[in-house]
Amino acid sequence: MVTYKYGKMRFWEMFPGLLVWGTFSLAIVFSFFQPLWVIIAIIIFDLLWLFRVIYFNIFIIVAWIRYRRTSKINWAKRLETLSCAKETYHLIFLPTYKEEYDIVHGTLRSLSENTYDNKHMIVVLCGEEADRVRFENVSARAFAEFGSVFKKLYTTLHPRGLPDEIPGKGSNLHFAGNEIDQHLEKDFFEIKDEHIIVSAFDIDTIAHPQYFSLLTYLYCTVENPTRTSFQPVTLFSNNIWTASAPVRIGAFGTTFWLFAELARPERLWTFSSHSMPWKMLKEVGFWQKDIVSEDSRIFMQAFMHYHGDYRVTPVFLPVSMDAVFGETYFESLKALYVQMRRWAWGIEHLPYLIDGFRNDPLIPLRTKIKYVFNHIEGMFTWATAPLIMFVLGWLPLWLAKGESNAIVQVAPFTLEQLMQSAMVGVLISAVLALTLLPHRPDSVHKRTWILMLFQWILLPITFILFGSIPAIDAQTRLMLGKYLGFKVTKKTRN
Numbered sequence: 001m002v003t004y005k006y007g008k009m010r011f012w013e014m015f016p017g018l019l020v021w022g023t024f025s026l027a028i029v030f031s032f033f034q035p036l037w038v039i040i041a042i043i044i045f046d047l048l049w050l051f052r053v054i055y056f057n058i059f060i061i062v063a064w065i066r067y068r069r070t071s072k073i074n075w076a077k078r079l080e081t082l083s084c085a086k087e088t089y090h091l092i093f094l095p096t097y098k099e100e101y102d103i104v105h106g107t108l109r110s111l112s113e114n115t116y117d118n119k120h121m122i123v124v125l126c127g128e129e130a131d132r133v134r135f136e137n138v139s140a141r142a143f144a145e146f147g148s149v150f151k152k153l154y155t156t157l158h159p160r161g162l163p164d165e166i167p168g169k170g171s172n173l174h175f176a177g178n179e180i181d182q183h184l185e186k187d188f189f190e191i192k193d194e195h196i197i198v199s200a201f202d203i204d205t206i207a208h209p210q211y212f213s214l215l216t217y218l219y220c221t222v223e224n225p226t227r228t229s230f231q232p233v234t235l236f237s238n239n240i241w242t243a244s245a246p247v248r249i250g251a252f253g254t255t256f257w258l259f260a261e262l263a264r265p266e267r268l269w270t271f272s273s274h275s276m277p278w279k280m281l282k283e284v285g286f287w288q289k290d291i292v293s294e295d296s297r298i299f300m301q302a303f304m305h306y307h308g309d310y311r312v313t314p315v316f317l318p319v320s321m322d323a324v325f326g327e328t329y330f331e332s333l334k335a336l337y338v339q340m341r342r343w344a345w346g347i348e349h350l351p352y353l354i355d356g357f358r359n360d361p362l363i364p365l366r367t368k369i370k371y372v373f374n375h376i377e378g379m380f381t382w383a384t385a386p387l388i389m390f391v392l393g394w395l396p397l398w399l400a401k402g403e404s405n406a407i408v409q410v411a412p413f414t415l416e417q418l419m420q421s422a423m424v425g426v427l428i429s430a431v432l433a434l435t436l437l438p439h440r441p442d443s444v445h446k447r448t449w450i451l452m453l454f455q456w457i458l459l460p461i462t463f464i465l466f467g468s469i470p471a472i473d474a475q476t477r478l479m480l481g482k483y484l485g486f487k488v489t490k491k492t493r494n
Helices: 010-033 035-071 073-078 083-087 103-114 129-146 169-187 209-221 245-262 278-284 294-305 327-356 367-391 392-399 406-435 448-480
Strands: 089-095 123-126 151-158 197-201 226-235 274-277 311-322
Touching: 010 035, 010 367, 010 448, 035 197, 035 245, 035 274, 035 311, 035 367, 035 392, 035 406, 073 123, 073 209, 073 327, 083 209, 083 311, 083 327, 089 103, 089 169, 103 123, 103 129, 123 129, 169 406, 197 209, 197 278, 197 367, 209 226, 209 311, 226 245, 226 294, 245 327, 245 406, 274 278, 274 294, 278 294, 294 327, 294 392, 327 367, 327 448, 367 392, 367 448, 406 448
Parallel strands: 089 123, 089 197, 123 151, 226 311
Antiparallel strands: 197 274, 226 274
């Protein structure tokens, strides 16, 4: 198993942060001494960004169409023709920490109401010793209500203070995976590893009623199914109607980013709640227990273990989770920032990639370059693009004000036109977001529909405060060796 410890490759930990801060520093310095150069660079950057918005939205629309078509098919009926489906089982891990029973109950109920056979589902509630009393009460209620619904309902209790761990979801899953492996060998030895599909879900995950039927269908029909993970559409809509506007924009922005990735599976990594082969998990040694971004790292663990012969298969049905929530508006924004910074901490994969690739001659060089470039470029753009477009891009124009140069004179108009053209992408996002909303609760006023549309005016501000800045924060922390721990996102319904 390929592993990586923080501090092992300090240059590659520092590189993303140095690239970001170097870009900002050069942009500011040259704005004072060579503003014309910076103006030309900004115009080119904004033009390239416009092209990126166009093709990004094309992929979003393609994925959205496939999503709508997929949701109209009766996948349970299609399984009737597949003999493989009769011997396929689903092992579902549900890590929980301080969530009350209403959250756990909602997830278990959605699993029990899925169109796939409940008796082919093995569910694991993964608790933490630091939360023992609450977890024992919650799991007792879960057993009373759902103990006989599934083939088996297990619980695991992750001890605190185990060596070489970062407390969080990854270490919890690592412990639970090893525990359940022993249980399955004893209780269900007749089930082969290659017939088990694992789903690692956040505790608030509500799967589409046909999710496990489609997942089974794909597992039975894709080529070499034990060499692929399965990524569904991720929605954060369980409580979207009562979330604050910036939180809603952040939630839909994440979904649209994933839509674009699902339309390009050659670029796809796993993210948040997703599914994967049990055989792969056992062979790579389960999830790493000393990182924050275990959801995407598990894909790279498999990719390294199989020397590049591993992929992600899109699942065009949704799993829905809670948008971040706080008792006050400010606490909601704080929770959104923390969540975005944790996702941006995925930059921790870069030194892992470099370390793994340099020690594996079997992975083609072109593949190595593609993965490293895509990761660096994606994280760099996340951190820098909003500030360059909406802040730094106007600094050289202000400093060069009054110059007679033709480029300087037309630059404000050119940039304004480019930005207005790019706003077409915002309009597309606003319209598509309305189609992804769940049913409006009776407690929510009808006028909220209008807010759902006009909230996208806040996109530039949200883009900076909850996009660029948390990404810069994460990359700067990694650069300075101030490694980020796992902070649980509060799960509360109102």
